Amino acid sequence: MEGPKLDLEKGWKMYYSSIVIPKAQNTKILLQHGGEGSNTMHDEDKNRRFTGASKYVLDEELAKIVNISIALEMPLLLKGEPGTGKTMLAHAIAEALNMELIALNIKSSMKLIDTLYQYDTLTRLNDSRFGDSKRDVSNIEEYIKMGKIGQAFVSEERVVLLMDEIDKADSDFQDDMLDILDQMEFDIIEIDKTIRAKNRPVVIITSNAKKDLSDPFLGRCNFHHIAFPDPDMMREIILVHFPDISRDLMDNTIKAFYRLREIRGIEKKPATRELINWIRALNTDPDFRVKDLIKGDIPYLGVLFKKSPDYVVAQDSISRFRM
Numbered sequence: 001m002e003g004p005k006l007d008l009e010k011g012w013k014m015y016y017s018s019i020v021i022p023k024a025q026n027t028k029i030l031l032q033h034g035g036e037g038s039n040t041m042h043d044e045d046k047n048r049r050f051t052g053a054s055k056y057v058l059d060e061e062l063a064k065i066v067n068i069s070i071a072l073e074m075p076l077l078l079k080g081e082p083g084t085g086k087t088m089l090a091h092a093i094a095e096a097l098n099m100e101l102i103a104l105n106i107k108s109s110m111k112l113i114d115t116l117y118q119y120d121t122l123t124r125l126n127d128s129r130f131g132d133s134k135r136d137v138s139n140i141e142e143y144i145k146m147g148k149i150g151q152a153f154v155s156e157e158r159v160v161l162l163m164d165e166i167d168k169a170d171s172d173f174q175d176d177m178l179d180i181l182d183q184m185e186f187d188i189i190e191i192d193k194t195i196r197a198k199n200r201p202v203v204i205i206t207s208n209a210k211k212d213l214s215d216p217f218l219g220r221c222n223f224h225h226i227a228f229p230d231p232d233m234m235r236e237i238i239l240v241h242f243p244d245i246s247r248d249l250m251d252n253t254i255k256a257f258y259r260l261r262e263i264r265g266i267e268k269k270p271a272t273r274e275l276i277n278w279i280r281a282l283n284t285d286p287d288f289r290v291k292d293l294i295k296g297d298i299p300y301l302g303v304l305f306k307k308s309p310d311y312v313v314a315q316d317s318i319s320r321f322r323m
Contacts, residue, residue, distance in 0.1 A: 048097055056085060056092040057237045062224055066093065069222045075181060075203035077166075077218070080226035083271020086206040089226075090162035093202060100155065102201075103162040104148035106169050112176050115147040116186050117195075140191050149180065153197040161201040171214045178220045229272060231258060241276050242283075252293040253279055260304060263317045270304040278303045 050066045052058040066089070069076040078086040094101035104115055120143045127133040135142045146154060152161040166174060180186050184197040205221065207213065229237060231254055238250055253275070261269045270278075281300045282288050288299060298304075298318050305311045 050093050050096050052092075052096075055240060056088055057229075057233060057240060058092075059233075062089075062226065065222055065224045070202050072222070073200050075163075075178070075205050075221045077205045077207065077213075077221040077223045078226055079207050079209050079223070081228055081269075081271070082208055083273055084226040084228055085272065086226055087162065087164055090160055090204040090206075093204065094160040097160075097202075099202065100157065100159045101162060102148050102152050102155075102159050103164060106163060106165045108168045108170075110169060110173070112173050112180075113147075115149045115177070116180070117147050117150045117188055118145050119143060119188075119190050120145060141193075144188060144191065149177075150186075150195060152201040153184070153186075153195055155201075156198060158199040159201050161203050163203065163205045165208060166205050167207040167210045167213065171217070174217045175214060178217060182220065234272070234275070237272060238276070238279065242279060245279070246290075248290050249279070249282070252290055253282070256293050256298060257304075260298070260314060260318075263314055265313045266305070266310050268305070268307055268310055274304045274306075 080086055091101060124137055124143045127135055128137045152159050181203060184200060185194055187194050234254055238245060257275050278300060281303050301314060305314050
């Protein structure tokens with residue numbers, strides 16, 4: 001016989017701050033309900049679309065694949081080198097569509113069951129030993145807490161579920177996870193209860209391509225490779241973050257930045273976030289002059305290179321070239 005029904009919604013939602021989203025151009029795809037076995041979306045969700053972000057420069061092809069993935073209710077797998085904005089895209093989508101973001105940061109040691117729910121046996125044992133808790137120790141449901149996927153399933157509203165760095169997990173974890181997302185349900189074996197998703201989440205999966213993903217996994221996802229921004233797109237990104245930046249400073253920091261990325265022997269190349277932080281550092285320094293960059297001086301090298309061997313290689317290279 002099924003025990004008392006657990007109110008799974010309370011206390012487990014986690015909210016993530018993200019960025020304000022304005023309208024962008026050229027994206028025409030509307031969100032539509034679809035997917036066998038999924039619940040009916042709220043009326044206000046049906047015609048909404050993702051069109052960009054105030055702090056996230058979006059190209060048309062990426063906007064299309066995001067919107068069609070939401071419409072088809074399929075996970076979207078994003079690949080690209082670190083710093084290309086894969087994770088921030090999920091934040092942007094959540095803010096744009098006014099949805100909660102639930103982020104699951106994948107670890108190599110992570111077990112799939114922990115992403116669904118956790119049974120807190122230790123707390124139950126302590127409650128039974130000391131008897132000073134208001135919980136009913138005979139009711140196991142009071143000791144069940146939802147993991148990240150579980151939180152997304154029990155949410156009353158549709159959410160964005162980010163599964164960050166899936167390539168850290170083994171292939172069994174990857175395939176079993178997508179089985180759960182296909183079925184939109186899982187069992188809590190301790191209480192013989194099935195949890196079914198109230199709303200199908202928008203699923204964004206990121207990978208840094210450290211190892212190959214299985215063919216069955218790839219077959220269940222839509223895919224987009226986010227390339228590192230070229231100098232023209234990088235100008236757009238910088239203008240979003242620094243609308244009042246001088247043309248001279250922007251041109252010379254971009255030129256220096258891409259030159260530094262070409263240095264041989266660098267393990268971790270500086271990414272977009274490093275460039276933004278570098279410009280912020282230069283703007284903060286009252287003694288900095290753009291002509292220093294033109295002469296080949298690169299201040300605050302530690303903002304761009306975070307590993308000691310890379311820092312040393314960059315220092316040595318800078319002494320041999322001029323911007």
